[in-house]
Amino acid sequence: MKKQPTREKLLDITFEEVYINGYTATSVDAILKKASVPKGSMYHHFKSKKELVLAMVKERLFPKMDAFFSYEIKENESITQSFRNTFLVVSKNRLLVTYGCPLYRLMVELSATDKEFDTVLSIKANEMKEGIKAMLEQGIALGEFDKSLNSETFATYMLTSVWGILSLSPSLSSSKTFLIQSQYILDSLEAYLLKKDGSL
Amino acid sequence: MKKQPTREKLLDITFEEVYINGYTATSVDAILKKASVPKGSMYHHFKSKKELVLAMVKERLFPKMDAFFSYEIKENESITQSFRNTFLVVSKNRLLVTYGCPLYRLMVELSATDKEFDTVLSIKANEMKEGIKAMLEQGIALGEFDKSLNSETFATYMLTSVWGILSLSPSLSSSKTFLIQSQYILDSLEAYLLKKDGSL
DNA sequence: CTGTCACTAGACTAAACAGTCTAATTGAAT
DNA sequence: ATTCAATTAGACTGTTTAGTCTAGTGACAG
Structure with missing residues (x-):
């Protein structure tokens, strides 16, 4: 040691x-x-x-988040399934489920009053949104989602609603309720799902 | 004066x-x-x-929120439409859109470290959840939503995801993006909607 | 008019706060 | 071994913090 x-x-x-x-x-x-x-x-x-x-x-929070979210889609895996997997990984992280996303907590505390923090934190938030957006666009390109899906606003919605769900009071949060609620987010994606054969 | x-x-x-x-x-x-x-x-x-x-x-924050959310459904109005109206009212409130929900901001700051604040704030959060839950159950009873809708978890999802969307950095939030994103929440409710005639 | 009591007023205290200072120590290069 | 810069060490400073204290004021009841 x-x-x-x-x-x-x-x-x-x-x-x-x-x-x-x-x-x-x-x-x-x-x-x-x-x-x-x-x-x-x-x-x-x-x-x-x-x-x-x-x-x-910059040297701890951001790298931790980078290590956590990949925005990569495994071979033979749908975008929807890829999101589902990410939610599953999040639900297994005790700290995240208990205290919420550390980036988001800092934003809530400081963004309104400190321009410097707001700038730095918003860059990462934007980067995450772009990552999700790229996944959604890939899904559109591959014919998984309808072209009417607005990848920009939907990506922001996915990100901020997950943050909101995670930031519940520690006394009320559990990994099970997070998983159920993340499913509702996927339900809203369902509206843009191009159903093919009965493969699901 | x-x-x-x-x-x-x-x-x-x-x-x-x-x-x-x-x-x-x-x-x-x-x-x-x-x-x-x-x-x-x-x-x-x-x-x-x-x-x-x-x-x-107790004497300012809670009464302000009580005055804002009624959980009442107007005559001849669907539950879905009632939610939509509430979202519209929220989107028109400059402070809410800019700085997020004051109850939620306090919860994020204090719930993890102060038991007394956590208790008091959680009571109100729970009350709001119950209000939404009752609306959803009314919707099930009136045949607007399917019985498979879990009113408890869906109510929590609606509440926390709206909080998350609203608490974006002031530099990124706008009433327009809030409205678009609140529509996605209603989209996830769509999965439980019992379609009747073509009245919509 | 007078006594009472709720409230006002702000100087004061002790602790916690972020940040400074100088001296001691370390480790690497010569 | 000697030098020298990087780092450690913690006492110290000035400010801000929440909270106290005692003297005063004002309105109202008797």
């Missing part, structure tokens, strides 16, 4: 603390205590609390 | 400040300054910041 470099340890602990408590409610001192890092070290690596958290967003 | 009683003025300003900035990022001093109320007066009426905000939740 070799010693983790200070900067990396700080980013890890900052992710955990800010995810659960939010940006404002997380104090620098609390992060330092949990990480067992003295103040001077932190302010050597980061010029302020905000810089620390912005670095955490 | 008669002078507003101190307590009432404090609740009004507290609602505005906490709605936009959140609980933690709103300081008592900021509220007092904006309301032009001295500290002693506030601590005469409320024993702490938390009590002030809890009172605001």
